[in-house]
Each structure stands twice: as structure tokens, then as C-alpha cells.
Amino acid sequence: MEGCTLCPRMCGVDRSVAVGYCGSGVTVKAARAAKHHWEEPCISGTKGSGTVFFSGCTLGCVFCQNREISRGGIGIELTAEQLAEVFQRLENQGVHNLNLVTPTHFTPQILQAISIAKPSVPIVMNTGGYELVETLRKWEGTVDIYLPDLKYVSAQLSGTYSAAPNYFEMASRAILEMHRQQPKLVWEGDLLKKGLIVRHLVLPGCVQDSLAVLEFLDKHLPKDSFLLSLMSQYTPTPVCAAHKAINRRVTTYEYRKVADRAAELGFSGFAQDLRSAKEEYTPPFDLEGL
Numbered sequence: 664m665e666g667c668t669l670c671p672r673m674c675g676v677d678r679s680v681a682v683g684y685c686g687s688g689v690t691v692k693a694a695r696a697a698k699h700h701w702e703e704p705c706i707s708g709t710k711g712s713g714t715v716f717f718s719g720c721t722l723g724c725v726f727c728q729n730r731e732i733s734r735g736g737i738g739i740e741l742t743a744e745q746l747a748e749v750f751q752r753l754e755n756q757g758v759h760n761l762n763l764v765t766p767t768h769f770t771p772q773i774l775q776a777i778s779i780a781k782p783s784v785p786i787v788m789n790t791g792g793y794e795l796v797e798t799l800r801k802w803e804g805t806v807d808i809y810l811p812d813l814k815y816v817s818a819q820l821s822g823t824y825s826a827a828p829n830y831f832e833m834a835s836r837a838i839l840e841m842h843r844q845q846p847k848l849v850w851e852g853d854l855l856k857k858g859l860i861v862r863h864l865v866l867p868g869c870v871q872d873s874l875a876v877l878e879f880l881d882k883h884l885p886k887d888s889f890l891l892s893l894m895s896q897y898t899p900t901p902v903c904a905a906h907k908a909i910n911r912r913v914t915t916y917e918y919r920k921v922a923d924r925a926a927e928l929g930f931s932g933f934a935q936d937l938r939s940a941k942e943e944y945t946p947p948f949d950l951e952g953l
């Protein structure tokens with residue numbers, strides 16, 4: 664196998680014999696495949712989103728709520744045929760879409776499984792935003808809804824908290840590519856069928872950077888062509904104890920400042936209620952559905 668260059672880490676390792684930064688070998692590993700009701704309402708709908716959580720991650724966020732699968736290695740290895748069966752079982756449960764959480768490092772294997780399963784529901788790519796345009800082009804024609812984060816603009820913040828000083832450089836280009844592929848919102852009632860939703864989690868003490876994220880989106884994407892999902896659920900993890908500045912929740916003042924600016928700029932989308940800042944959004948990674 665050639666050296667892996669699927670994500671901006673560009674490790675170049677042969678994953679058939681070693682793992683790269685993402686901690687993943689050549690075989691797909693996933694930790695849960697189940698209905699999820701905690702995504703944005705236009706994704707979860709009434710029947711839930713068919714969410715598959717893949718193990719490993721190309722980012723290294725100190726506040727990751729899924730650390731046991733992103734860095735802990737929990738999960739079951741699946742062949743492309745087995746993953747296709749997982750997709751089919753989810754679809755048979757009547758979910759509104761198949762929601763691939765952190766799929767980048769398994770791009771070829773997941774695309775193969777999708778070509779076997781031939782799902783009839785929309786495919787959602789749910790990612791931290793740290794993507795290469797070249798890899799996103801492999802997903803073109805398969806992904807119906809892009810659901811990336813845009814976490815930071817500041818290289819200092821992204822370097823300190825996600826081990827990715829070039830995060831904005833990569834994520835900003837990635838979001839423009841996602842928008843090129845899905846340039847408008849396509850609805851069926853209250854459900855989104857195609858389009859782009861950009862998520863932004865407000866971090867404590869980082870209001871200026873959140874405002875810079877909003878400015879970027881304001882400047883580069885037409886407002887009626889995508890949705891903004893502003894998130895207040897930041898919860899410090901034990902790893903955050905080493906990062907005093909973010910070892911607390913976001914205050915009402917901080918969140919309001921960002922939410923007010925988003926409203927002022929006229930974005931469409933969702934703004935989480937600050938009271939929803941609790942950990943119930945993290946499902947148990949108990950290998951359900953695999």
C-alpha cells in the first residue's frame with residue numbers, strides 16, 4: 664500500500680504495516696452504528712439520523728468528547744461488505760440519512776462499502792473540518808450533506824488545542840470545496856436533503872476567534888446557500904486541566920456575544936440554547952449496531 668496522504672497530516676505511512684497520526688490501520692474500525700437524535704433538527708428529524716462513529720481521528724483536540732474512540736482505539740474492524748451491511752441495517756430502521764462521523768481516514772474503504780450498499784437515503788459527512796480538497800473530491804457525487812466544523816481561525820489556538828497549526832488554512836479551503844460540491848440547500852419538508860451546514864463550537868475565552876470564524880463565512884459564502892450551527896455545549900474534559908484558559912464552560916456573556924453577531928450578520932441555521940451545555944450529546948460507544 665502507498666503512503667497515506669488522505670488528510671493534511673500527510674503522514675505518508677504505509678497503513679498496512681503501521682498507523683499514522685489518526686491511529687488507524689488499513690481496515691475500517693467503528694465504535695457505534697445507531698439512530699441518533701441529537702444532530703441539528705433538519706438532520707435528526709423525527710426518525711433519527713443513522714450515525715456511524717468511526718474510530719481514530721486526524722485531529723487531536725484536548726476537549727474531544729469522543730476520546731475513547733478518537734484516540735483510545737475502541738471499535739470493531741469491519742470489511743467493506745460488513746460495513747455495507749451496517750449501512751443497510753440502519754436504513755432498514757427508517758433513519759433519515761446515513762451520518763458518517765469522522766470518516767476521512769477511511770475514505771476508500773467507506774466509498775467501497777457505499778458502492779455495495781447503494782443507500783437510498785442522503786449521505787452526511789460529519790467532520791472536524793480538517794480536510795484536504797483532493798480527498799474531498801473523492802467524495803464528490805456521494806456526499807449529499809456536508810457537516811463540517813469550522814473550529815478556529817487562529818493558528819495559535821488550533822495548534823494548542825487541536826495539534827493543528829494549519830487548521831484554518833485547510834478547513835477554510837475544505838469548506839469552500841464542500842460548498843462548490845453542494846452549493847445550495849435542498850429541502851424536503853423540514854429535512855435537509857442536500858447542502859452544507861457549518862458547525863462552530865464556541866470555546867471559553869475565544870470570542871474574538873469565534874467572531875473571526877463568522878467574518879470568514881460572511882465574506883465567502885452566500886447566506887442563503889448554507890446553514891450555520893452555533894454550538895454552546897463545550898464541556899471541559901480531564902485533558903483540559905492542563906489548559907487553564909479553556910478548563911471551564913462558556914459564559915452566557917461569551918455565547919451571547921457570538922450568537923448576537925451571527926444574528927446581526929443574518930446567518931440562517933441553528934443556535935443551541937446555552938442550557939443544553941451538558942454531556943448527553945455523547946452516546947455510549949458500546950459497539951451497538953456493529
Ligand code: SF4
Pocket residue numbers: 667668669670671672673674675676678682683684685686687720721767768
Ligand atoms: S489519514 Fe491518518 S495516516 Fe493518513 S495522512 Fe491523515 S493522519 Fe496520516
